[in-house]
Amino acid sequence: MADNGGSSLDSDGDASDWIEIFNSGPEFADLNGHFLTDEEDNMTKWQFPTVQIPAGGFLLVFASGKNRNGAGSELHTNFNLAKAGEYLALVAPDGSTVIAEFGSATNPLPAQFEGVPYGLMQTGNTTPTVLIPSGTPAKALVPADGSFRKTWTRIGFDDAGWNKVTTGVGYDENSTYIPEFGAGGNLGNRLNNVNTSLYLRVLFDVADAPAISKLTLKMKYDDGFTAFLNGVRVAFSNSPASTTWNSVATGSHADGDATTFKAFNISAHTHLLNTGANVLAIQGLNTSMTSSDMLISPELHAVRITDSTIGGPGYLGTPSPGTFNGDTFDGFVSDTKFSVDRGFFKTPFDVRITTDTVDAEIRYTLDGTAPSRARGKIHSGPIKISGTTIVRAMAYRSGFKPTNIDTHTYLFPVDVMNQQKMRTTITRSGVYGPQMVDSLKAVPTISLVTHNAEFLNEGRSNIREEYQTSIEMIFPDGTPGFQENGGLSNYGGRYTNFRKKSFRIAFRRKFGVAKLRYPIFDGFEYSHHPPAEDFDVINLRSGSHDMSSRGAYMSNRFTDDSMLDMGNIGPHGRFVHLYLNGNYWGQYHLRERWSADMASSYFGGSEDAYEAVNANDNFRNDEDVYDGSGQFWSETKGLLSRPNPFINAADHIDVANIVDFMLLWVSGNSESEFRAFGSETRGIPFKFMIKDADGFLRSPGHSANHAGPYSVMSRMRSGVNSSDYSILLADRIHKHYFNNGALTPAKNIQRLKRRVDEARLGFISEAARWGNLFREPTSWESYQNNLINNHFPRLTKTMIGRFKSAGMYPNIIAPVYSQHGGSVSPLTPVTMATDGKIIYYTLDGSDPRLPGGAPNLDALTASFDVNGPDPITFLSTGHTWK
Missing domain, CATH: 2.60.40.1260 (Lamin Tail domain)
Incomplete structure (x- = not known):
């Protein structure tokens, strides 16, 4: 390679x-x-x-x-x-x-x-084999807590105390699933009404792992599952993106379907197989503890290459380290070229598709399905485009590797306005109708095209499995965007089954590229953390509870921006319009996903070096390490739960970051949930973000001195170095809530206005699609105006008062500079003001206060009578000072 x-x-x-x-x-x-x-x-x-x-x-x-x-x-x-x-x-x-x-x-x-890759052809006869048949001996457990974390999914885990069973397993208050249960597999009241999750471990041997060319997991299940092969997640259905010991299925699987095997192609994970011992670990999921039944029954099928032969060299279809190469090919069919690029149009036009490869044939589709050698129309002349149309094309030639599928979405705004799901009360309004064309072009467009029509079904449950999709980014001003292929799914917790759903696009080699490489957040820079330009995953956030019941679409964008403005890491984002198979789906928040990949983009190294953790209500429920081994986080939790974490956990958590996280969180009214990432090997302590900020832009709903995740804030306040922590806390409050800091009224209003201005015109289209369920333009605008005119002008003063009442900020006035940095005129003195009797200051960048509270011996002093201080010269041109 x-x-x-x-x-x-x-x-x-x-x-x-x-x-x-x-x-x-x-x-x-x-x-x-x-x-x-x-x-x-x-x-x-x-x-x-x-x-x-x-x-x-x-x-x-x-x-x-x-x-x-x-x-x-x-x-x-x-x-x-x-x-x-x-x-x-x-x-x-x-x-x-x-x-x-x-x-x-x-x-x-x-x-x-x-x-x-390039290499020798390796082929041979293929022999189907069943690695795990039904009725295979296994071990099962109904977990009582999360102490095993994900260790139970790995080969070396000690399951000696688990229940001995043969597959399948579960329970049934009736008799439907009784024939499906193996010996000891009917767990009855050990599972029924005890937990919605079940752990199953199936050990199996493979004699020659490199010879396995295909791998298929077949599952009978009610209602969901996540499967791990030697500790790595390889398949799932009706499962949260990250599971905990008591996770609940995100959808139901009907009894009539549950007793029929459903196949999941996991051939992309054959490299995980060991020659010798392996383990298939499955977490079964039920919709509720009071469900009348549950079933988990796996089979693992493989195709083995036998009598392998080695042929001549050539290009290979996919990288296959650790397994056989497969067939070679002589060259590549040149990529297809479209005479008209994706974009926005007013009048009909013709599109021609070409390739530079002689004797190659081109096939295309207009219905969103993927063309292939056998599917689609053969391109023989110009394609007439007269309305919103999706053209997908590929080219092929015998003995050559065919092209990938190129997708071009052609959007006609007037056509979009008249789509069935668009509300005529907006599109034909005397006020909003004339603005609709501009509204549809007010922000960039994301066009998703997928063969799974279920994504278009608004009433369905969230789809957790990934389905191949094309994703295009289209800029109204003609700025070149991109088109790639990825895996499409929904995301969100158990209470986010809105008709307008959130989407996640994962970039994996099995779909197309391993990473999206494009500056999708160009123009949304923060000097200390310019946005990344390559991504494993991106999210399209609908707005969730913040669409109406708890806010007006701005809370998550505002808190992300706030953490960045405060000098921390946070997900970058922007507003976009979304289309599904050519159907307008609303205005969305395109957002980075907080993950190990994001961490490696900003702090360097491999994403394998990082751990990422999710915690829900009370900052700890359903806690899950969804990236990494969890070892560093386990150590961190132990230190947070013991005395004096301010000192003892300083290498494990970014103390200033978690202080900022809590200061921001208590200034709003969102749920007590967080995500964090960190790396022990790279020396990156865990950094925190507000995971679900829905409802943040309301009156503060939490105590100013909240104990925080694992009560770490309380323990830092009571530790032996509490005076140093108290000063750090007061310093962070002073930095953000005073002197034009990030959380002062002017900055809060400026930050919100910037996003309101970005979203305002596009929101007309959002309201045309979804306003009857969520917000109309008038209520959206009214909500934002109330924040700007009433909420933010009072919030900072309210929070400073709460901090003082809680003993988090002193009553003495910190020195106030007449000018906070920048160029100083020799003719204009710089002054400091306070209500105290003495100011300690330095001119060499050092802290005037030493750890423990004593003044720095090198600090200078300015002493005066508070009743009438005389001016004291403390700064001359050319000095730096603190």
Whole structure:
């Protein structure tokens, strides 16, 4: 792989080039003393340490130029692979005998392409096999708490005390599922009315893991499940994105369907299989503890390659480190080109689709379905576009890799105004009707196109499974956007089943690209954290409870921006219009997802180095580590729960960050939920965000001195270093609530106005689509005006009063500067004012206060009579001071 698109990252988190070596022999292959080289005149360029490859096994070596060859460690050559094509050889210890090679000086490797591997064909006969049949011995448990976290999904977990069963398992107050239960599998009252979750572990052996080319999980289930293969989530249905010990199914699976196996293709996870012991771990989910029944019954089917043969070199369809390569192909069909790019239009036009590959055929569709070699119309002439239309196309040629599917959405605003779901009380209004075309073009557009028509069913439950989708970003002013393919699902908790639903798009190689690489938040910069430009996942937030019952669409955007304005990390966002298969779906909040991927984008390193945690009501219910092992978070929780976390947990939580998080949270009225991420290996303490800010923009609903997550705020107040914590707390209050800080009236109003101005015109279209259920333009505008004219002018003073009453902020006036930084005129003195008798100050950047409270011995003082202080010169031009 000479241009790694992220298929395999090295331990540094880099997408380094890589080389894979396969041992086709019947015994271990010892590579000690062998060489890899990319130069024919330097056959000993990089030497292997002592390393063996088992029979039929694979070894991955990163061609990164990092030159690491320690025995037992990740291997890195001292050279990179040339994308233009070059020579590559495996050389025997004598330094001259070539064991295997690609290319030569006169006939080098062909040009290499991003994400496309090159290698030898590996095929053979295929044999279906059942790795886990029905009735397989297993272990089951009804969890009583979350103490196991996700350790129970891993191969080495000790399940000795669990119930011995054979699959399937569950309970039934009637008799429907009784024939489905294996020996000991009817758990009856041990599960019924005890928990909505069930843990099941099925151990199985694989004799030759690299030979497994396809993997299918078949499930009978009522009502939902999440499946893990050797600790990694591989399939789910009717399941939250992250599960805890008592999670509830997010939808129902009818009894009539539950007894029929449903297949889930998990072939993308064959690399997780071990030669030897493996475990399939399943968390079964029920809709409620009072449900009359529950069923979990898995089978695991595989296709094994036997009598494998190795053919000639060529390009390969997908990266497959650790497994057989499959067939090769000779080249690529050039991408399709559209004569007219996606965008907004007033009049009909023709579209022509071409490819530069000779003898290639193009097929296209106009109904949103994905074209293929056998599906769609053959392109033979211009396509007439006279209204909102989605054109999807691909090109293919025998022996070549076909193109991906290109999608272009052509939007006619006048046509959109007249769609069936649009309310004529808005679109034909004398006030709003004339603004509709401009409203539909007021913010960028996201167009999602998917074959699963269930996403268009407003009355359904949230869809948790990912379905392939095309995503386009279209700018009304003609700025080039993007089109990629990803996995579409809904997200949101159990109380978010609104007709207008939130969507999540995951970028995975099985759908298209492993990451979206585009500056989707360009223009929404914060100097300390400019927005990322590559993403694993992006969210499209509907507004949820904030659409009407708790607010007017602005709370989450406002709190995200507030944390950024306060100098912290927070999800970047922007407002967009959303279309589903050409149907206008409303104005949405396009938002970064708080995750390990987001953390690595802003703080460096691999996302594998980070943990991300979610906690719901009371800052701890349904707590789940959804990225990472959870070890760092477990250590952190222990420190937060013990005395003096201000000192003892300082390396585990960003204290200033959690103080800011709490100051912001108590200034509003949202639920007590958070997300956090951190990295032990990179020295990044956990940083916090308000997870669900619905309702924040209301009168404060929490005590100013709330105990916080795991009562950490209370413990910091009462610790042995409480005076230092108290000063930090007062400093953060002073920073944000005084002197034009981020939470002063002017800044709050400015921040909200900026987002209201961004969303106002587009909101007319939102109201045309959803206003009868949520907010009309007048009530939306009225809500924002009340915040600007009444709420924010009073909020800061209210909060300062509460902080003082709670003992969080002193009554003495901190020194107030006549000018807070910036250029100083030699003719204009800078003054400090306070109601105290003495000011300690420094001119060298040091803190005038030492830990513990004593004045800094190097601090200068300004003493005066509070009844009539005389001016004291304390700053001359050229100094820095604090």
